[in-house]
Amino acid sequence: MRPPSPSIPEKEFLFTALKQSLRLDGRQALEIRPIELNFGPELGWVECALGKTRVLAHVDAKMVKPPPERPFEGTISIHSEISPMASSEYEVGRPSEEEVTITRMLDKVIRRSDTVDKESLCILAGQRVWHLRLTIHCLADSGNLLDCACLAGLVALKHFRRPDVEVIGEEVTVHPPTSRAPIPLSLHHTPYCFTFAFFPDTSIPPVLDPNYLEQRLNGGLISIALNAQRELCVVQKSGGVPLVPEDVLKIVDVAVGKAKELDAFVESRLKEDWEGRKVEVR
Amino acid sequence: MSIVLPGEQVPAQHVNLKLGPGLQQIQTRNDGTSRSAQLIVATRAGSLNHSANGSKWWIESNSRRYVPAAQEPVIGVIAQKQGEGFRVDIGSAHSANLDGLAFEGASKRNKPNLKIGSLVYARVSLAHKDMEPELECFDAQTRKAEGFGELKGGFLVRCSLRMCRQLLDPNHFLLPLLGARFPLEVAVGLNGRVWINSKEAKHIIAITRAIEAADPDGDSLDASGVSTLLNDLDGKMSL
Numbered sequence A: 001m002r003p004p005s006p007s008i009p010e011k012e013f014l015f016t017a018l019k020q021s022l023r024l025d026g027r028q029a030l031e032i033r034p035i036e037l038n039f040g041p042e043l044g045w046v047e048c049a050l051g052k053t054r055v056l057a058h059v060d061a062k063m064v065k066p067p068p069e070r071p072f073e074g075t076i077s078i079h080s081e082i083s084p085m086a087s088s089e090y091e092v093g094r095p096s097e098e099e100v101t102i103t104r105m106l107d108k109v110i111r112r113s114d115t116v117d118k119e120s121l122c123i124l125a126g127q128r129v130w131h132l133r134l135t136i137h138c139l140a141d142s143g144n145l146l147d148c149a150c151l152a153g154l155v156a157l158k159h160f161r162r163p164d165v166e167v168i169g170e171e172v173t174v175h176p177p178t179s180r181a182p183i184p185l186s187l188h189h190t191p192y193c194f195t196f197a198f199f200p201d202t203s204i205p206p207v208l209d210p211n212y213l214e215q216r217l218n219g220g221l222i223s224i225a226l227n228a229q230r231e232l233c234v235v236q237k238s239g240g241v242p243l244v245p246e247d248v249l250k251i252v253d254v255a256v257g258k259a260k261e262l263d264a265f266v267e268s269r270l271k272e273d274w275e276g277r278k279v280e281v282r
Numbered sequence B: 001m002s003i004v005l006p007g008e009q010v011p012a013q014h015v016n017l018k019l020g021p022g023l024q025q026i027q028t029r030n031d032g033t034s035r036s037a038q039l040i041v042a043t044r045a046g047s048l049n050h051s052a053n054g055s056k057w058w059i060e061s062n063s064r065r066y067v068p069a070a071q072e073p074v075i076g077v078i079a080q081k082q083g084e085g086f087r088v089d090i091g092s093a094h095s096a097n098l099d100g101l102a103f104e105g106a107s108k109r110n111k112p113n114l115k116i117g118s119l120v121y122a123r124v125s126l127a128h129k130d131m132e133p134e135l136e137c138f139d140a141q142t143r144k145a146e147g148f149g150e151l152k153g154g155f156l157v158r159c160s161l162r163m164c165r166q167l168l169d170p171n172h173f174l175l176p177l178l179g180a181r182f183p184l185e186v187a188v189g190l191n192g193r194v195w196i197n198s199k200e201a202k203h204i205i206a207i208t209r210a211i212e213a214a215d216p217d218g219d220s221l222d223a224s225g226v227s228t229l230l231n232d233l234d235g236k237m238s239l
Helices: A008-019 A097-112 A145-159 A212-217 A245-276 B161-168 B174-181 B201-214 B223-237
Strands: A035-039 A045-050 A053-064 A075-081 A122-124 A128-140 A164-168 A171-175 A192-198 A220-226 A232-238 B002-004 B023-028 B037-042 B046-050 B056-060 B073-082 B085-089 B096-099 B119-126 B134-136 B149-151 B155-158 B185-189 B193-197
Touching (some): A008 B155, A035 A145, A035 A245, A053 A145, A075 A097, A097 A145, A097 A220, A122 A164, A145 A192, A145 A245, B073 B193, B096 B119, B155 B201, B161 B174, B174 B201, B201 B223
Parallel strands (some): A075 A128, B096 B134
Antiparallel strands (some): A045 A053, A122 A128, A164 A171, A192 A220, B023 B037, B046 B056, B119 B134, B155 B193, B185 B193
């Protein structure tokens, strides 16, 4: 049984408050909730929190034989699990429309935007390549699960380091992290995802990073994935509210600014964490 | 006050013993003696409390999931109309039934017209473990509303179950503190939902944030902390 949609008073109040440009959590219309990034003991283990929305992302790598049509490229697979743990709206084995959107968007942002240099994952052409497995667990959903999951997945890829390998002839030697420093993945760019919510009443301006109620009551969502270099990766619009082209361009401009801020924040956090880690190389 | 775990025996002894939430009496047949011994066992983890004379015992803990108990006031959302009554979501595992005649002044001819999505303030009249809970919007003896019924306007805040129990405590700081700043209306349900209303949207937002900040499941601020938060909001939105 899915819980009913928000009650009439909640809906009416949200709209009256938004009309006075007041958001329930005291944010400005184009303000993201405070982001928290926590790194686990392993490399590639990241917990990302966007307000009360929390996502855990984890990367691991193993060696596989590449598919014959692409012998020089490594592979990436994304496993996103949205369990009822995140919210009682989600059910096991019966993905809702929202869950499908999140899974497909993750695939577009992380895999199809060519973030990871797949050729650098090749060890021995046609014989051995790295297979990266990105697992995303949604721990708590308080709105805008998509942005949080994208951020967690990307930061996990940036945080992850694979063991060094040495190839002599046909012989492949894997050096454990204790003997040789593990190598970070080579990433082409880091796209960040930003979701804006629109409301059926067009006098309400779009809001960035919708919270739980805003997410449930919106008339349309537009998700934009771009990197700090102003390169657009994905634009996805869902919901029936029509948009003027100028509005979309305005939103893209906002997202560019936010992507720069977010990129600086992520880099500083990664640096902080890396300096805190004692990596012994003997 | 001590911490107990489910299954732990509780030394509750009184001639006129009353057990509150989280405690259960089990009969164990003792073959050695003729009379059967009575054991009081905790069914919940939490802190054990008792009244001054030891006649009332209960367990206090915090949780988010509501388990209906008879006579508790709750706030529900109408989920479905069903024949004579309504199906109401009260945040428990099963939705509750609310009879269309369980309102003040309701008769076969004159039934309340609640839309799907309306909020109701009701009392749990029946909470049996094998049946769906039942609600009523009046006092069964006097047939008067006693404050129950549809809640119009306002806003619904979700909080932890301990927070809403604390809000019902007349000695708790939060509601007097908020009331001193601006007029407000409030209905506290014991299912982790608090309905609030005030004249201005920014006041409602301030109340929502104060309740979330004082929630032991959230920031658990004390009176001075909430005052600082309100002063801070005052500066931003000029309450």
